[in-house]
Amino acid sequence: MAARSLVCISCPIGCRLTVTEDPPGTITVTGNQCARGEVYGREEMLAPKRVVTATVLTDSGEVRRLPVKTTAPLPKELINGLLSALYRMRLPLPVRCGQVILHDVEGSGVDLVATRSAE
Amino acid sequence: MKKRSYDSIVIGGGSAGLAAAAEIAGRGYHVAVIERELTLGGILNQCIHNGFGLHYFKEELTGPEYAERMIDMTAHLPGIDFFLDSAVLEVKGPRGGEPRSGAENAEGPLHNGGLVVYGISKHEGITEFTASSIVLAMGCRERNRGNIGIPGTRPAGVFTAGLAQRLVNIDGYVPGKDVVIVGSGDIGLIMARRMTWVGARVHGVVEIQPYPSGLTRNIAQCLNDFNIPLYLSHVVSEIHGSRRVEGVTIMPIEDRHEQSAKSFRLDCDTLLLSVGLVPDNELSRRLGVVLNPETGGPYVDASLMTSVPGVFACGNVLHVHDLVDWVTEESTRCGGNVCDYLAGGKTPWQGAVAAGANVKYVLPNRYAPSRKNVFYLRTLVVKNRALLRATIGGRTLLERRLPHVQPSEMVTFTLGPDAFNGAHGTAGQGGLADGRLEVSIE
Numbered sequence: 001m002a003a004r005s006l007v008c009i010s011c012p013i014g015c016r017l018t019v020t021e022d023p024p025g026t027i028t029v030t031g032n033q034c035a036r037g038e039v040y041g042r043e044e045m046l047a048p049k050r051v052v053t054a055t056v057l058t059d060s061g062e063v064r065r066l067p068v069k070t071t072a073p074l075p076k077e078l079i080n081g082l083l084s085a086l087y088r089m090r091l092p093l094p095v096r097c098g099q100v101i102l103h104d105v106e107g108s109g110v111d112l113v114a115t116r117s118a119e
Numbered sequence: 120m121k122k123r124s125y126d127s128i129v130i131g132g133g134s135a136g137l138a139a140a141a142e143i144a145g146r147g148y149h150v151a152v153i154e155r156e157l158t159l160g161g162i163l164n165q166c167i168h169n170g171f172g173l174h175y176f177k178e179e180l181t182g183p184e185y186a187e188r189m190i191d192m193t194a195h196l197p198g199i200d201f202f203l204d205s206a207v208l209e210v211k212g213p214r215g216g217e218p219r220s221g222a223e224n225a226e227g228p229l230h231n232g233g234l235v236v237y238g239i240s241k242h243e244g245i246t247e248f249t250a251s252s253i254v255l256a257m258g259c260r261e262r263n264r265g266n267i268g269i270p271g272t273r274p275a276g277v278f279t280a281g282l283a284q285r286l287v288n289i290d291g292y293v294p295g296k297d298v299v300i301v302g303s304g305d306i307g308l309i310m311a312r313r314m315t316w317v318g319a320r321v322h323g324v325v326e327i328q329p330y331p332s333g334l335t336r337n338i339a340q341c342l343n344d345f346n347i348p349l350y351l352s353h354v355v356s357e358i359h360g361s362r363r364v365e366g367v368t369i370m371p372i373e374d375r376h377e378q379s380a381k382s383f384r385l386d387c388d389t390l391l392l393s394v395g396l397v398p399d400n401e402l403s404r405r406l407g408v409v410l411n412p413e414t415g416g417p418y419v420d421a422s423l424m425t426s427v428p429g430v431f432a433c434g435n436v437l438h439v440h441d442l443v444d445w446v447t448e449e450s451t452r453c454g455g456n457v458c459d460y461l462a463g464g465k466t467p468w469q470g471a472v473a474a475g476a477n478v479k480y481v482l483p484n485r486y487a488p489s490r491k492n493v494f495y496l497r498t499l500v501v502k503n504r505a506l507l508r509a510t511i512g513g514r515t516l517l518e519r520r521l522p523h524v525q526p527s528e529m530v531t532f533t534l535g536p537d538a539f540n541g542a543h544g545t546a547g548q549g550g551l552a553d554g555r556l557e558v559s560i561e
Contacts, residue, residue: 007339011173012442014335050340053168053181054316055288062157065291067167067183076344083316097187115167116183 049073133161135434136256142454160186174444205240271358295389307393422456475559488539
């Protein structure tokens with residue numbers, strides 16, 4: 001039986017989770033105070049994901065870098081590829097907060113959106 | 120010199136200033152917001168990570184998203200003027216800058232525009248603003264190398280974590296390639312991940328305390344995800360390098376003793392300091408506002424008014440908050456109090472508030488038993504199943520069991536007129552001196 005101790009990163013409370021797999025294929029999460037903790041514990045065991053926040057260079061002299069985020073946690077193995085792509089981009093303004101910058105990152109179903117408006 | 124007159128002047132256009140100004144303008148008063156940067160939103164603009172707004176907006180936002188929502192709720196209001204790229208040089212109190220003691224202030228408000236703010240900007244030169252009230256909302260600033268006294272040479276490459284965050288996220292410069300971080304506060308932890316994601320190598324986070332001071336989830340997602348070592352009970356005892364940082368010496372602390380024989384060196388070109396925040400009260404001090412050494416911010420009465428009549432304070436200039444959501448709540452409330460003051464309402468009787476056992480501070484410093492009082496408290500201890508207790512003269516007004524308290528997490532509670540009924544019965548019999556509200560954690 002495999003048991004792992006994790007800290008839930010879904011919110012600032014940071015519940016201490018115990019995730020067990022017994023029998024193989026059946027995952028049980030304890031220690032969570034809400035449903036998000038259960039999802040996090042399960043995903044962390046099977047396929048860890050993280051929300052990515054970063055900035056993208058713009059074509060403007062005033063707002064030089066535009067902050068962006070993924071709309072949902074992205075599989076960890078896709079993060080470095082996304083960051084490399086972002087750091088090669090040059091984004092034309094204007095952009096509205098929430099506007100999709102990259103659609104369906106690497107087929108993950110997760111979008112990358114702007115987190116501020118800039119003219 | 121240009122002259123302008125307002126009902127209220129808000130100094131600072133960050134989360135505190137915006138919330139206060141929105142409330143004041145929303146109730147029909149004429150308000151000016153003076154902001155030093157080109158954009159509103161303050162420090163939120165550089166905090167591009169998520170985790171903001173869970174309490175206030177009931178969803179998880181990044182800093183810039185939170186800022187934009189605050190701006191959208193504020194900017195369209197009639198009666199509000201923004202002065203961006205404008206610095207405040209000086210604030211003068213009524214009667215030629217000789218503030219009265221506000222602690223016993225029961226006089227009516229000044230409606231003669233008795234307060235003066237001098238601002239300066241490229242486009243307007245010097246402007247003299249007069250107003251009946253001022254909201255101090257200047258936020259806080261970072262402690263730096265001088266505050267913690269790290270010995271060694273003085274090379275380039277030593278930054279506060281927040282400055283590095285600004286350089287990376289706003290200006291687009293990466294301040295170094297090989298990084299060591301001092302202090303495990305949330306800004307330092309967030310910057311460990313940020314620097315890694317922009318291609319730098321973070322070689323360690325050094326924390327003097329035996330426990331991390333940031334959120335556990337940030338230890339998990341900002342350090343453990345990248346195998347960045349966290350050196351608890353360690354200090355940076357020396358900075359090496361002449362023109363640029365070349366490395367640091369790290370020394371363990373055991374039983375409060377420095378173990379220099381066990382110290383080791385980490386090579387790096389950049390040292391980031393995340394060693395605490397202090398309310399930015401230079402303007403307040405020169406105005407004559409009395410400051411509280413426990414918070415670094417002004418003493419305030421039940422309406423968040425400082426010792427200078429008509430001058431209010433909210434947000435991180437009052438005390439450093441851990442969540443922006445609380446800043447918004449406090450500042451909105453402050454804006455409402457400013458409106459009551461401008462309307463000429465009579466100041467209700469107020470009693471003193473004192474920090475009891477295991478409490479670093481409780482704010483505000485006075486309470487008004489006839490009204491709803493919202494308190495913010497910071498503990499001195501880490502404790503599970505702690506008992507929060509509020510008493511007046513031995514009578515208990517509130518007892519609440521808290522699952523967990525620690526110094527880095529603010530505790531909040533409310534006492535309304537109901538709670539004071541009975542407990543305050545002695546006031547009528549000349550017992551006002553006994554009306555001190557004491558708050559403790561046991």
